[in-house]
């Protein structure tokens with residue numbers, strides 16, 4: 285029972301500020317939609333969507349021509365940080381993610397800034413971001429680190445909203461609800477920022493008939509989660525998966541991999557992950573419109589925990 289619970293509910297004990305987490309989203313993200321149609325040189329190297337969304341309009345041609353890839357760089361210590369006072373009063377911040385309210389004493393984590401190798405990252409401007417993404421949909425699908433990033437983005441965008449009551453969960457669900465999905469609507473901008481909890485991206489399922497006794501459930505590497513029908517048409521999709529693809533969270537718990545109708549008792553977890561990503565890629569190619577939807581994929585990143593190697 286204990287183990288089963290673990291599969292569906294990650295204990296949240298984070299140590300990261302929400303700002304840092306959103307930045308890590310930008311950094312760790314490495315697959316653009318350009319994996320699909322003939323590679324567009326610009327988006328292939330990472331500035332396609334991001335430059336449209338976050339580069340100020342005044343960006344000079346020379347900045348664009350340097351083809352900066354934000355994912356190459358390093359964290360630098362910056363005494364001028366934080367630029368604005370860090371608060372934890374964003375209504376969409378999970379209680380478990382409020383570092384300072386949870387008693388965190390040292391505050392130096394706010395002083396780190398991401399420095400891309402070949403250019404400077406424009407400062408995040410919530411109002412400008414909202415203006416550019418209006419009438420849009422941003423979808424986060426995946427594990428709990430993706431959920432952290434979803435919360436971070438929402439709270440960062442809240443800084444650009446004058447009346448906070450105009451931002452709400454569409455179905456009135458409390459933000460602490462971990463399963464299923466949540467959709468935050470920015471009413472004035474006709475924007476939704478959605479989160480779908482699908483740690484493996486593909487389907488998990490119950491024990492198939494005639495399965496060997498050690499099988500307690502299956503991860504179906506050839507079938508994307510049925511939530512995927514809700515992702516069609518989104519402008520930005522951020523998929524997060526990686527941390528659940530290890531033996532401890534699969535075969536050691538009795539969760540084996542299924543392909544077609546058969547449980548494959550020997551498939552290696554990395555092979556299963558690879559096949560699942562191919563399933564995701566096929567889905568993207570069949571269901572999303574190139575040029576309209578921008579796809580990012582986040583794999584491994586710092587975990588929620590300290591001193592735990594997952």
Ligand SMILES: *[C@@H]1O[C@H](CO)[C@@H](O)[C@H](O)[C@H]1NC(C)=O
Nearest residue numbers: 341342343344345346348349
């Ligand atoms: C930037 O480049 C485009 C096309 O290469 C050109 O039309 C435009 O005038 C340039 N803008 C500036 C500010 O140099």
Ligand SMILES: *[C@@H]1O[C@H](CO)[C@@H](O)[C@H](O)[C@H]1NC(C)=O
Nearest residue numbers: 418419420421473474475476
């Ligand atoms: C709101 O955005 C959706 C797309 O997400 C669009 O279909 C709809 O027409 C927009 N509504 C208004 C009032 O602009």
Ligand SMILES: *[C@@H]1O[C@H](CO)[C@@H](O)[C@H](O)[C@H]1NC(C)=O
Nearest residue numbers: 446447448449450451471472
């Ligand atoms: C803020 O938005 C809410 C919900 O739309 C509205 O009822 C309220 O009057 C607004 N407050 C202000 C100060 O505009």
Ligand SMILES: *[C@@H]1O[C@H](CO)[C@@H](O)[C@H](O)[C@H]1NC(C)=O
Nearest residue numbers: 546548549550551552555556
């Ligand atoms: C199980 O998966 C492996 C690849 O990891 C494959 O080589 C093997 O043929 C599969 N076994 C069955 C019975 O399909």
